[in-house]
Amino acid sequence: MQSQAQSFMHHTIRYMNLAGFSWLTPVVRLAMGENPREQAQEIARRIGLPLAAILMFLAFWSTAAAQIDTSLGKFPGPAAVYAAGQSLWQDHQASREKETAFYQRQEDRNAKKLAANPDAEVKIRPFTGAPTYVDQIFTSLKTVFTGFIFASVIAIPLGVACGLSPLLNTAIAPIVQVLKPVSPLAWLPLVTMVVSAVYVSEDPLFPKSFLNSAITVTLCCMWPTLINTAMGVANIDKDLINVGRVIQLNWFTQVRKIAVPASLPAIFTGLRISLGIGWMVLIAAEMLAQNPGLGKFVWDEFQNGSSESLARIMFAVVTIGFIGFVLDTVMLSLQKMVAHDGEQQH
Amino acid sequence: MANYLDISHVSMEFPTKNGPFKALDKVNLKIERGEFISLIGHSGCGKSTVLNIVAGLHQATEGAIILEGKEVNQPGPDRAVVFQNHSLFPWLTVYENVEIAVKQIFKGKKSRAEIKQWVEHNLQLVHMSHALHKYPAEISGGMKQRVGIARALAMEPKVLLMDEPFGALDALTRAHLQDSLMEIQAELNNTVILITHDVDEAVLLSDRIVMMSNGPAATIGEVLHIDLPRPRDRLVLADSPEYNHYRAEVLTFLHQKQAKPDVPMTNKGQQSAPENAQGAPVKKPPELKQVVGG
Ligand SMILES: Nc1ncnc2c1ncn2[C@@H]1O[C@H](COP(=O)(O)OP(=O)(O)O)[C@@H](O)[C@H]1O
Numbered sequence: 001m002q003s004q005a006q007s008f009m010h011h012t013i014r015y016m017n018l019a020g021f022s023w024l025t026p027v028v029r030l031a032m033g034e035n036p037r038e039q040a041q042e043i044a045r046r047i048g049l050p051l052a053a054i055l056m057f058l059a060f061w062s063t064a065a066a067q068i069d070t071s072l073g074k075f076p077g078p079a080a081v082y083a084a085g086q087s088l089w090q091d092h093q094a095s096r097e098k099e100t101a102f103y104q105r106q107e108d109r110n111a112k113k114l115a116a117n118p119d120a121e122v123k124i125r126p127f128t129g130a131p132t133y134v135d136q137i138f139t140s141l142k143t144v145f146t147g148f149i150f151a152s153v154i155a156i157p158l159g160v161a162c163g164l165s166p167l168l169n170t171a172i173a174p175i176v177q178v179l180k181p182v183s184p185l186a187w188l189p190l191v192t193m194v195v196s197a198v199y200v201s202e203d204p205l206f207p208k209s210f211l212n213s214a215i216t217v218t219l220c221c222m223w224p225t226l227i228n229t230a231m232g233v234a235n236i237d238k239d240l241i242n243v244g245r246v247i248q249l250n251w252f253t254q255v256r257k258i259a260v261p262a263s264l265p266a267i268f269t270g271l272r273i274s275l276g277i278g279w280m281v282l283i284a285a286e287m288l289a290q291n292p293g294l295g296k297f298v299w300d301e302f303q304n305g306s307s308e309s310l311a312r313i314m315f316a317v318v319t320i321g322f323i324g325f326v327l328d329t330v331m332l333s334l335q336k337m338v339a340h341d342g343e344q345q346h
Numbered sequence: 347m348a349n350y351l352d353i354s355h356v357s358m359e360f361p362t363k364n365g366p367f368k369a370l371d372k373v374n375l376k377i378e379r380g381e382f383i384s385l386i387g388h389s390g391c392g393k394s395t396v397l398n399i400v401a402g403l404h405q406a407t408e409g410a411i412i413l414e415g416k417e418v419n420q421p422g423p424d425r426a427v428v429f430q431n432h433s434l435f436p437w438l439t440v441y442e443n444v445e446i447a448v449k450q451i452f453k454g455k456k457s458r459a460e461i462k463q464w465v466e467h468n469l470q471l472v473h474m475s476h477a478l479h480k481y482p483a484e485i486s487g488g489m490k491q492r493v494g495i496a497r498a499l500a501m502e503p504k505v506l507l508m509d510e511p512f513g514a515l516d517a518l519t520r521a522h523l524q525d526s527l528m529e530i531q532a533e534l535n536n537t538v539i540l541i542t543h544d545v546d547e548a549v550l551l552s553d554r555i556v557m558m559s560n561g562p563a564a565t566i567g568e569v570l571h572i573d574l575p576r577p578r579d580r581l582v583l584a585d586s587p588e589y590n591h592y593r594a595e596v597l598t599f600l601h602q603k604q605a606k607p608d609v610p611m612t613n614k615g616q617q618s619a620p621e622n623a624q625g626a627p628v629k630k631p632p633e634l635k636q637v638v639g640g
């Protein structure tokens with residue numbers, strides 16, 4: 001029994017570490033009755049300390065905010081931002097209720113029509129309310145992932161090729177180094193013009209503003225993946241390659257079964273940095289491209305200039321930061337999962 | 347069959363920044379089928395270069411490798427290699443590490459069930475059946491080397507090439523592996539070339555010890571036949587005068603005739619010369635440099 005509980009605990013801790021919740025491990029250990037005193041100290045250190053820092057930050061923020069007068073009133077403190085968040089959530093729920101009611105009404109009407117005349121043509125018109133804050137979040141996520149996936153699809157194969165061929169690597173290194181530091185604000189006008197010229201269709205699958213933001217994200221975030229992949233492939237242990245040669249794998253199998261798996265940790269390190277950059281860049285891109293999303297939300301509130309605007313923008317800042325943190329944690333977990341040096345837990 | 351493997355007039359020049367560097371000069375060695383050869387010499391003299399040329403991983407600038415009457419100059423599973431630092435694929439389990447080789451080599455020749463059986467059989471030979479589904483990071487250095495040997499054996503090579511396979515292991519683990527290797531050798535009677543810098547290992551395992559002169563332009567200095575009866579037992583041999591005689595001959599070659607000029611030889615010619623004075627550097631896989639973009 002004892003050992004079963006232990007193994008359960010070890011498994012739980014392992015998964016928590018993978019998922020980025022290592023700070024919770026002392027709580028699990030405490031719950032399992034392991035070394036209560038030590039665990040309590042550990043909890044104080046790993047949870048108490050950051051919590052205290054957060055509280056201090058909030059206190060500093062609210063006192064500092066009270067000192068700042070803007071043309072839109074006082075700079076919002078934590079309480080005002082919390083209230084703004086609540087009101088955004090209520091708006092969202094209200095909008096969803098309206099939407100449900102809207103569809104319900106149509107269905108009722110259609111049902112009646114059909115009851116009167118089974119051959120009647122019935123239609124459901126889509127709901128056209130303004131996107132809520134939650135909708136904006138999902139749009140932003142959709143945009144950043146689209147851009148990120150484009151970037152990965154280009155950068156990983158190109159990186160593998162560069163890692164395999166020193167010639168290709170030498171050839172494109174300067175181009176990469178020059179394009180890497182370019183700001184999204186510089187790319188966007190160019191992307192906008194090119195998309196308008198090239199992407200002409202009567203009934204576009206994606207709105208242009210969406211494509212503009214996504215492609216800008218791609219252009220800004222593909223470089224770390226490209227560079228890390230190339231580095232990972234170029235640095236594969238020579239003996240592993242030689243094993244492949246001894247068993248006479250053909251070139252393609254060599255790449256698929258040795259080069260790519262061997263450099264997966266490096267690739268994922270690159271992907272993680274890329275996604276971080278992509279998310280950072282997206283807000284700027286959305287602002288400028290007027291793509292519905294958190295960036296546009298911030299921009300619209302700035303233009304509105306109502307008394308609540310600053311608090312809403314500040315709430316968006318917190319949301320953006322929090323989502324960035326979650327994305328990074330997810331990527332870190334993936335990175336740990338593909339790491340080869342699987343630390344021994346037993 | 348006298349000339350199973352013929353290393354014939356092999357010379358090797360590496361291009362370097364300061365012009366060509368002649369590592370090997372006319373290395374000549376004929377090996378019989380089933381023979382166990384040890385290649386011994388100071389670190390950097392060119393042992394690995396010889397082995398890599400036999401494996402086909404390097405191309406000799408002069409001379410040829412002739413195996414069963416045919417010249418070979420490409421790598422292939424008929425000359426399986428066991429590398430010093432195991433070189434297992436870290437993302438595959440023990441079983442899969444052997445399987446990847448077996449699948450590739452016996453494609454179309456063995457059925458699925460036969461492949462599975464063959465992989466398991468070879469892992470059993472090296473006493474690794476208990477860890478089939480563990481990852482390399484989860485087993486010890488000695489076990490990794492066992493798996494490396496199993497992978498090489500599973501290729502049914504004509505020649506088994508081993509480059510300081512036990513160099514990175516502690517003395518006790520090394521002894522275990524040497525015993526395992528002798529057991530396997532008694533059963534399969536492979537043709538083996540083993541690189542080592544351990545005199546005891548060479549005498550214990552070999553039919554012939556090939557001693558290489560120092561580089562540059564290294565070549566074969568002396569060849570010593572070891573006529574000790576098999577099976578050999580390290581405990582019995584420790585007190586055997588023949589064994590100690592062989593040992594002394596190799597030591598004399600290494601520390602007197604081929605003493606490294608830059609290594610002060612304080613105990614020149616003494617019986618107690620350090621056997622492992624020049625522990626070969628343990629190769630490490632290159633550190634993964636991570637680049638932070640932005
Ligand atoms: N790829 C290479 N390029 C240049 N010099 C090399 C290369 N490989 C080996 N050498 C040189 O050849 C000599 C023999 O090396 P090696 O065969 O690895 O020695 P050993 O295995 O006996 O320690 C050394 O002086 C080494 O520096």
Ligand SMILES: [Mg+2]
Pocket residue numbers: 390393394395
């Ligand atoms: Mg060597």
